Amino acid sequence: MTYIKVSEVSKWFKRRGHMTEALRDIHLELAQGTFVSLIGPSGCGKSTLLRIVGGLADVDRGEVTIGGLSPLEAQSRKQFGFVPQSPALFPWRTVLENMNLPFEVNVRGNSAAKLVEREDPVELLKSVGLGDFVNAYAKELSGGMQQRVGIARAFGSGAPILLMDEPFSALDEITREKISYQLLDIWESHQKTVLFVTHSLREAVLLSDKVVVMSARPGRVAAVIDIGLPRPRRAQIEDTDEFHQYVAEIRGYLRDEWKSS
Numbered sequence: 526m527t528y529i530k531v532s533e534v535s536k537w538f539k540r541r542g543h544m545t546e547a548l549r550d551i552h553l554e555l556a557q558g559t560f561v562s563l564i565g566p567s568g569c570g571k572s573t574l575l576r577i578v579g580g581l582a583d584v585d586r587g588e589v590t591i592g593g594l595s596p597l598e599a600q601s602r603k604q605f606g607f608v609p610q611s612p613a614l615f616p617w618r619t620v621l622e623n624m625n626l627p628f629e630v631n632v633r634g635n636s637a638a639k640l641v642e643r644e645d646p647v648e649l650l651k652s653v654g655l656g657d658f659v660n661a662y663a664k665e666l667s668g669g670m671q672q673r674v675g676i677a678r679a680f681g682s683g684a685p686i687l688l689m690d691e692p693f694s695a696l697d698e699i700t701r702e703k704i705s706y707q708l709l710d711i712w713e714s715h716q717k718t719v720l721f722v723t724h725s726l727r728e729a730v731l732l733s734d735k736v737v738v739m740s741a742r743p744g745r746v747a748a749v750i751d752i753g754l755p756r757p758r759r760a761q762i763e764d765t766d767e768f769h770q771y772v773a774e775i776r777g778y779l780r781d782e783w784k785s786s
């Protein structure tokens with residue numbers, strides 16, 4: 526059943542008197558509890574689409590609904606957790622205090638949030654390999670560790686939809702690979718609806734139920750590929766022919782876009 530519905534959405538930006546068409550006629554229907562990646566050339570509107578779904582940007586044409594609500598209504602009901610490129614942690618707070626932050630904000634800002642069943646933040650930190658760093662200050666953590674706190678915090682926030690905008694882009698390859706498996710684990714045990722922007726074909730195939738390939742600007746949907754790899758997924762899956770076939774299929778669509786842009 527469709528949960529997030531993006532219907533014929535178009536978006537323009539005005540800059541220095543020029544209109545830029547960022548998105549054209551985007552149509553997507555995403556089911557609850559699925560992991561969906563957005564991949565496409567730089568500037569094709571992936572972040573803009575994420576922001577529109579999250580109620581942080583308006584559409585110029587079309588409509589977005591989340592379980593029948595507008596993005597702003599969904600936002601006011603605390604339906605979204607954001608994981609940006611660099612985790613917004615307070616350096617002088619401990620890891621645990623940073624984990625508690627959205628809960629503190631929610632309780633002050635919205636009494637309905639009090640009803641959200643809270644997950645044990647320490648367990649969440651353990652699931653991303655940070656069980657020994659609960660009382661460390663955020664400033665004492667590496668970039669990769671900070672990003673893992675951001676991911677654990679998003680999964681513990683009570684929000685059913687997580688919007689992740691290239692959360693691993695600032696990390697080295699080895700850290701990135703390790704974190705992608707931790708994200709896979711934590712997602713498979715929570716099954717929140719995730720919209721994940723990435724430039725990595727490997728991450729898109731490893732993590733996703735669905736990969737949305739976008740065309741060069743103006744961003745359109747070039748292809749939607751269902752990733753039929755079995756779950757739970759483990760590291761060995763990357764060595765399978767099926768995995769490589771999905772990567773090749775997506776690369777093929779992206780090459781078509783490079784040629785036409």
Ligand SMILES: Nc1ncnc2c1ncn2[C@@H]1O[C@H](COP(=O)(O)OP(=O)(O)OP(=O)(O)O)[C@@H](O)[C@H]1O
Binds near residue numbers: 540
């Ligand atoms: N606030 C803004 N004002 C003007 N133009 C904008 C604004 N935000 C985005 N754009 C333009 O919209 C287009 C899409 O940008 P967006 O950041 O969504 O792309 P992206 O696919 O996420 O890019 P990247 O992969 O490089 O991060 C770009 O041409 C960008 O310059």
